[in-house]
Amino acid sequence: MEAGWAEVRALEAEIAELQRACEKLPAPQENASRIQKSLQEILQSDSEGQKSSKDLKSQLEHLKTELSFLSSLTGLNIRNYSKKDLVSAGMTEKGIKKVMQRHRLSGNCRMVTFQLEFQILEIETEENSSSLITDLSIIMEPTEYSELSEFVSGVEERRDLLMFFRSLHYFVEWCEHRKKTFKHFKDKYPGTVHLSEGPNSHCMEIHSASQPGFELMVVWRIQIDEEGKVLPKLDLLTKAPHRALQLDKKKVIETAPLNFRTLLGVLGIEAAIDSLINCFV
Structure with missing residues (x-):
C-alpha cells in the first residue's frame, strides 16, 4: 500500500507540473495572432522589395532615355x-x-x-x-581629318577633357555640313563641279565648259583655335592660262580670292558658292 501511495503522489506532482507548464503556453488565439502578424510583415517586406525593384527599373529606363537623347543631340x-x-x-x-x-x-x-x-x-x-x-x-x-592632329596635341597638353568633347562635337557638325554642301552642288551642277577626293573632300573643283583652261577650287578647312573654338575657313584658288592672265588688265583673276571672302561675309557659304559657279560658268 505504501508503494502504491508513493506512485500516486508522484503522478500528482507530475500532473501539477504539466498544468503549470500549460498555463505558461499562449492561448490558441494569441498564437494565431502572432503567426498572422509575422505573415503580414513578410508580405509587406516582399511588397516593399518589389516596389523598390520597380523604382530601380524605372530609374534605369529614365537614364537610358536621357543617355539616348544626349547621344542623338551631341553625336x-x-x-x-x-x-x-x-x-x-x-x-x-x-x-x-x-x-x-x-x-x-x-x-x-x-x-x-x-x-x-x-x-x-x-x-x-x-x-x-x-x-x-x-x-x-x-x-x-x-586620321584623314588633318585639322584634328594639332587640336588633339593641344588638348593632351592642357589635359582639358571638356574642351575635347565640346570641340569634337562642333568639328564633326561642320564636317557633315561641308559634305552635304559639296554634295548639293555636285548634284546641282554635275558637269561643272568635281570632288577629286571623294565625298569627304575638303576641296571642290569648278571647271568651265565655255572657257577651257579656266578652273576654280574652293578649299574649305575647319579650324580649331587654342581655346577650342571651331570655325570654317574657305579660300578660293584660281587657275587660268598664261595668256588670259596677261590680258586681265583689271586683275579680276588675281583679286578673285579676296572678292570671294567678301562675298562669303555678305551672302553666306551656300549662296556665295552658288553665285561663284553661276558667274564662272
Whole structure:
C-alpha cells in the first residue's frame, strides 16, 4: 500500500507540473495572432522589395532615355569604359586622403572614333574634395581629318577633357555640313563641279565648259583655335592660262580670292558658292 501511495503522489506532482507548464503556453488565439502578424510583415517586406525593384527599373529606363537623347543631340557615343585604382592612401596626420585612378574609354562622335586614357588624382580633406587630371592620351580615327592632329596635341597638353568633347562635337557638325554642301552642288551642277577626293573632300573643283583652261577650287578647312573654338575657313584658288592672265588688265583673276571672302561675309557659304559657279560658268 505504501508503494502504491508513493506512485500516486508522484503522478500528482507530475500532473501539477504539466498544468503549470500549460498555463505558461499562449492561448490558441494569441498564437494565431502572432503567426498572422509575422505573415503580414513578410508580405509587406516582399511588397516593399518589389516596389523598390520597380523604382530601380524605372530609374534605369529614365537614364537610358536621357543617355539616348544626349547621344542623338551631341553625336557622342561611349562604348567601353573602365576604371582602376592605382594608389590609395588613408587619411594622413593633416587629414588629407589621396586616390589615384586610371580611366579608359572608347567611343565615337558620328564618323570619328576615339580612345582616351587619363589619370585622375582625387584629394579629399576634412573641409572639401577636389580632382585633377594628371595625364591624358588621345587616339583618333580616322586620321584623314588633318585639322584634328594639332587640336588633339593641344588638348593632351592642357589635359582639358571638356574642351575635347565640346570641340569634337562642333568639328564633326561642320564636317557633315561641308559634305552635304559639296554634295548639293555636285548634284546641282554635275558637269561643272568635281570632288577629286571623294565625298569627304575638303576641296571642290569648278571647271568651265565655255572657257577651257579656266578652273576654280574652293578649299574649305575647319579650324580649331587654342581655346577650342571651331570655325570654317574657305579660300578660293584660281587657275587660268598664261595668256588670259596677261590680258586681265583689271586683275579680276588675281583679286578673285579676296572678292570671294567678301562675298562669303555678305551672302553666306551656300549662296556665295552658288553665285561663284553661276558667274564662272
